[in-house]
Amino acid sequence: xxxxxEKEVLHxxxxxxxxxxxxxxxxRYYANxxxxxxxxxxxxxxxxxxxxxxxxxxxSRRVGKTVLVYHTIQALLESGISGTSILYVSLETxxxxxxxxxxxxxxxxxxxxxxxxxxxxxxxDEVQYLRDWEIHLKSLVDSYPACRFVVTGSAAAAxxxxxxxSGAGRFTDFLLPPLTFSEYLEFISRKDELVQNSGGSTSNxxxxxxxxxxxxxxxxxxxxxxxxxxxxxxxxxIKSDIIDKVLLxxxxxxxxxxxxxxxxxxxxxxxxxxxxxxxxENLAADSGVAKNTIRRYLEYxxxxxxxxxxxxxxxxxxxxxxxxxxxxxxxxxxxRSALFGPLDPDSPFMGHLVETAIFSQxxxxxxxxxxxxxxxxxxEIDLVFVSPMTQKPDWIVEVKWSDRAxxxxxxxxxxxxxxxxxxxxxxxxxxxxxxxxxxxAYKNAVLDFVPSSLYAYVVGERSLSLKNLFSRSVDIPRxxxxxx
Numbered sequence: 001x002x003x004x005x006e007k008e009v010l011h012x013x014x015x016x017x018x019x020x021x022x023x024x025x026x027x028r029y030y031a032n033x034x035x036x037x038x039x040x041x042x043x044x045x046x047x048x049x050x051x052x053x054x055x056x057x058x059x060s061r062r063v064g065k066t067v068l069v070y071h072t073i074q075a076l077l078e079s080g081i082s083g084t085s086i087l088y089v090s091l092e093t094x095x096x097x098x099x100x101x102x103x104x105x106x107x108x109x110x111x112x113x114x115x116x117x118x119x120x121x122x123x124x125d126e127v128q129y130l131r132d133w134e135i136h137l138k139s140l141v142d143s144y145p146a147c148r149f150v151v152t153g154s155a156a157a158a159x160x161x162x163x164x165x166s167g168a169g170r171f172t173d174f175l176l177p178p179l180t181f182s183e184y185l186e187f188i189s190r191k192d193e194l195v196q197n198s199g200g201s202t203s204n205x206x207x208x209x210x211x212x213x214x215x216x217x218x219x220x221x222x223x224x225x226x227x228x229x230x231x232x233x234x235x236x237x238i239k240s241d242i243i244d245k246v247l248l249x250x251x252x253x254x255x256x257x258x259x260x261x262x263x264x265x266x267x268x269x270x271x272x273x274x275x276x277x278x279x280x281e282n283l284a285a286d287s288g289v290a291k292n293t294i295r296r297y298l299e300y301x302x303x304x305x306x307x308x309x310x311x312x313x314x315x316x317x318x319x320x321x322x323x324x325x326x327x328x329x330x331x332x333x334x335x336r337s338a339l340f341g342p343l344d345p346d347s348p349f350m351g352h353l354v355e356t357a358i359f360s361q362x363x364x365x366x367x368x369x370x371x372x373x374x375x376x377x378x379x380e381i382d383l384v385f386v387s388p389m390t391q392k393p394d395w396i397v398e399v400k401w402s403d404r405a406x407x408x409x410x411x412x413x414x415x416x417x418x419x420x421x422x423x424x425x426x427x428x429x430x431x432x433x434x435x436x437x438x439x440x441a442y443k444n445a446v447l448d449f450v451p452s453s454l455y456a457y458v459v460g461e462r463s464l465s466l467k468n469l470f471s472r473s474v475d476i477p478r479x480x481x482x483x484x
Contacts, residue, residue, distance in 0.1 A: 004095060009107055012095050019073070019083030026077075030070035033222060034187050037464050038176055039068060043075050045172065046121070046148055052170060054141050054149035056127075059176035060305035060331060061242045064222045065152045066090075068176065069123050072150075076121055084112045090125040097129075101136040105144075120147045127151040128254065134171075141170045154250060154304065177305075177363040178220035178332040180460025181453070185211065187225050199458035205435050205451055209345065212453035216353050217342040220332035220360075238338030243267070246304045255300055262289050266297050270307055270328050271336050275352030275359075277312070277375065279325045298328075305331055308363065315376035315421055317386055317393045327373055329359045351401040354452050355382055358399055358432070361456050365463035379414025393422050397430045399452065405431055406449050409442045416443050430455070 019025060045055060059065050073086055087108045089096065096104065101124060114120060122140075127133045133151070140149055182199075185191040194208045195201075202208045211219075218224045218231045221238065230237045247264050251257055266287045270278075284291045301307045309326045313319055330336055333356045337343060343350055362368040370388055374381040374396075383397040398405075398415055405411040415429045429445055432452040440447045450458075 004099075006107055009095060009099070009104070010111060012093065013087070013089070013104075013108060013111075016090065016093075017083075017086070017088055019077055019086060021083075026070045026074045030067050031074060033064070033067050033071070033226075035071050036064055036068060036176075036179075036222070037183055037186070038174075039071055039075075042068060042174060043072050045174070046072060046150060047076070047079070049148055049172075052141055052145045054137055054151065054171050055174055056171050057150060057152040057174045057176060058305075059152075059154070060178070061154050061246060062221045062223060062238075063176050063178050065154075065176055066125055067222065069125060069150065069152060073121075073123070081121065085114075085119065086121045086123075088123045088125070091129045092126045101130065101133070101140055102143075105140065116144060117146050120144075122147055122149050124149070124151045126153060128153040128250070138170050154246070175363075178334075178360065179215075179222060179225070180361055180364060180464065181212065181215050181219070181357070181456045182461040182464075184215045184219040184225060185457070187222065195454070195457055199454060199461055201437070202451070202454055205453070208453045209435070209451070212357075212456065213343070213345050216333045216357050217337040218334050220334040224334065234334070234338040234342070238335060243306070243335060243338070246306060251300050251304055254303075255296075257300070262287075262293065263297055263300070265289065266294060267301060267306065268339060270301070271330055271339050273352075274328065274330045274333070274336055275355040277325050277327055277373070281324075306335070307331060308359070308368070310359075310371055310373060313372045313374050313384060313386065315374070315418065317374070317384065317391075317422055319372070325375075329356045331360055331363060333357045333360065351399075354401045354432075354456075355399045358397075358452060358456050358459065359383070361459035361463065364460060367463075374418060379417055381415060381418055384418075393418075393424065395424070395427055395430070397432070397455075399432050401432075401434050401452055403433050403436045406433055406436045406438065406440075409440070409447065412442070412447060415447075416445050419445055 014020060018027070025031065042057070049055065057065055057068070069088065073088060076086060077083060087105070089104055105122060108114070130136065137149060137151060140147070179187070182191065185194060188211070190211060194204060194211065196203060218234055224230045224234070224237060247267060248260055251263065252260055257263055266283065266289050269283060269287045280291050280294055283289070283294050287294070289297070298307070298309065302309065308329050308331055310329070311319055311323055311326050333353050336353060343353060362371060367385065370386050372384050372386055374384050381396050382399040385394045386392065387394045396415060396418060398412065412429065412431060419427070419429060428439070428448040430448045430450065432455050433449050435451055436449055437451060438449045440449070
């Protein structure tokens with residue numbers, strides 16, 4: 001049986017690391033992409049990280065992990081780091097299949113006669129394809145304290161679990177979600193034009209809503225934002241290149257799933273019903289998949305960062321001992337459009353997709369772990385933040401894609417009931433609308449109305465700016481506009 005030679009590996013490494021032999025930097029294709037807002041904190045950590053620590057960059061497919069890595073490499077080169085001190089390896093490349101990380105690093109060190117104590121920057125892309133990657137990485141971190149190691153992967157929850165189990169004190173997790181609405185506006189150069197006063201107002205709600213609808217349909221993926229051909233063929237780009245690769249290849253290989261069509265049917269059901277309350281029993285009936293299998297598949301789909309679940313609380317803001325129902329949100333609303341076609345602003349499904357988009361802005365903030373939805377015999381509320389300190393609700397948000405509640409406040413009596421029952425005090429009740437803004441006193445409460453598109457902008461923008469992305473402490477923005 002033929003084996004891959006060290007010479008072949010080196011030849012491939014030279015192909016993937018053109019900065020070793022020329023001064024032009026990264027490929028123009030990657031250089032032409034705008035930098036995401038996550039670039040600055042990522043680069044700062046890689047450049048200034050302490051010894052004996054690696055960074056685990058995780059996120060779903062096509063959110064820009066590889067581009068972010070290349071932008072980091074370019075910035076390192078521009079800061080004076082020699083190209084021969086930077087190694088990039090894509091572990092999706094079949095040539096590296098089954099090869100230990102240390103062996104690849106050794107070939108690189110040998111090529112440039114790097115000593116063990118040399119300060120190097122090493123990037124391993126799509127690390128989940130390497131069995132026991134966390135053990136390999138921990139060994140490298142301990143053996144080469146002067147090196148900065150960065151690994152990326154698409155199975156976010158699985159990577160995070162292994163990172164915490166095996167890399168305690170050695171790894172730092174960095175989550176890269178899909179584009180926020182604020183990033184989308186920045187990418188299309190309309191942010192300053194459409195949003196003023198740090199997200200407190202807009203001069204053109206019609207145009208902001210138009211871009212918000214574009215964001216819902218295709219704006220979560222950086223590549224789709226700039227490509228008309230991708231927008232016109234979302235099914236191929238998102239479904240074939242992203243969803244199918246995860247469902248048909250990544251998850252089966254990671255978890256040994258044999259019935260791929262079962263998983264596919266379940267995901268289609270979840271995507272169609274994003275933002276709605278579901279139960280294991282209903283999912284089993286609709287998808288034809290056994291209940292225990294559904295429970296496992298839900299965990300796998302969350303691990304692949306395709307969905308996110310939040311649990312239900314009652315009128316007393318208590319979680320149920322036995323979880324019977326929950327909401328499932330797509331992490332990127334564009335996935336629904338890819339599977340079932342783009343939605344126009346007046347579609348009956350638009351309300352749930354807007355709620356999905358607003359929820360997805362919270363993916364950029366650890367506060368998402370403390371979000372629930374409330375439902376009781378006489379009402380329900382879309383988003384409730386339950387304080388991790390007091391275990392009581394701090395604020396609530398009712399998401400709507402219409403202006404009816406602004407004129408007929410009776411639609412919000414459920415919010416008044418929940419507020420009074422839980423003694424929320426002077427806290428405003430935030431209600432999103434389609435176009436109108438305003439603060440109105442109703443009964444013993446203050447209702448703060450804000451367009452859904454503007455609120456989505458604020459949540460994404462403030463979550464990025466207020467939170468130190470590497471801190472595990474909880475610093476939660478409140479539900480009101482001024483501090484969203």
